[in-house]
Amino acid sequence: MLKSPHLEKSDIDHFQECGFVALKNGFSPADAKAIQDWATELAARPEAPGAHWVYHEESQLETGVQLINRIENMTPYHAGLAELADVLIPGVGQLLGEDAVLFKDKINFKMPGGDGFEPHQDSQAGWEAYADYFINVMVCIDAATLENGCLQLARRDGTELVGREWEPLSEAQTAAMNFEPYPTDPGDVIYFDSYAPHMSAPNSSPNIRRLYFATYNKKSEGDHLASYYVDKRQSYPPDIERQAGKSYVYRV
Ligand SMILES: O=C(O)CCC(=O)C(=O)O
Numbered sequence: 626m627l628k629s630p631h632l633e634k635s636d637i638d639h640f641q642e643c644g645f646v647a648l649k650n651g652f653s654p655a656d657a658k659a660i661q662d663w664a665t666e667l668a669a670r671p672e673a674p675g676a677h678w679v680y681h682e683e684s685q686l687e688t689g690v691q692l693i694n695r696i697e698n699m700t701p702y703h704a705g706l707a708e709l710a711d712v713l714i715p716g717v718g719q720l721l722g723e724d725a726v727l728f729k730d731k732i733n734f735k736m737p738g739g740d741g742f743e744p745h746q747d748s749q750a751g752w753e754a755y756a757d758y759f760i761n762v763m764v765c766i767d768a769a770t771l772e773n774g775c776l777q778l779a780r781r782d783g784t785e786l787v788g789r790e791w792e793p794l795s796e797a798q799t800a801a802m803n804f805e806p807y808p809t810d811p812g813d814v815i816y817f818d819s820y821a822p823h824m825s826a827p828n829s830s831p832n833i834r835r836l837y838f839a840t841y842n843k844k845s846e847g848d849h850l851a852s853y854y855v856d857k858r859q860s861y862p863p864d865i866e867r868q869a870g871k872s873y874v875y876r877v
């Protein structure tokens with residue numbers, strides 16, 4: 626059984642001021658190893674329609690080479706990863722000041738040659754159709770460094786969308802933001818809300834960089850996981866479920 630990370634008052638204060646807080650060793654080394662093994666095991670499973678969702682990307686280093694980019698919608702298919710999404714709920718509840726419910730979960734793989742992420746706020750990805758406010762919990766699976774593209778965060782001024790929906794933040798919008806890299810080790814945890822601007826660089830190292838992200842909203846705003854995935858299956862299905870000849874574009 627995984628042990629839930631606990632936030633101190635100073636962590637909660639930091640989160641409220643900046644929109645994010647980083648927690649060293651949120652999970653013990655043994656728990657971090659279990660999470661790492663689950664991620665490896667899930668990625669080794671065959672891809673099938675109706676199972677966990679796997680997305681690929683083309684390597685930035687070798688034309689034509691496909692890499693696993695992301696696995697999403699894991700809780701129905703993996704007991705360990707379902708437990709992980711569950712044990713993060715109390716910490717999110719501490720930050721929300723009320724009960725939290727899971728909205729979505731994923732692992733971003735960022736293999737060597739995997740691409741980075743443009744600066745964005747997660748609420749730009751159409752989430753506001755489901756609830757007003759979300760908290761992401763990042764759990765570090767592999768050491769994330771400057772070279773392999775660790776998460777970079779900027780403090781936010783208020784809880785509002787700076788950017789437009791479905792577009793990364795523009796240069797004008799990020800000009801006054803100060804993105805700082807947050808290198809992490811396995812078991813470290815970062816909480817950030819759906820307005821906290823963030824980005825990450827491509828993986829130009831020989832080392833894989835897997836980061837787990839679970840997203841929660843206030844229980845009082847409803848349980849939207851099922852409808853979110855029904856909608857996303859229409860607009861951006863996993864690679865194995867795609868129709869030939871149809872084009873699907875990753876936007877934010
Ligand atoms: O994996 C990362 O570096 C950031 C991912 C991210 O921002 C996202 O998936 O929305």
Ligand SMILES: [Fe+2]
Pocket residue numbers: 745746747823
């Ligand atoms: Fe994001």
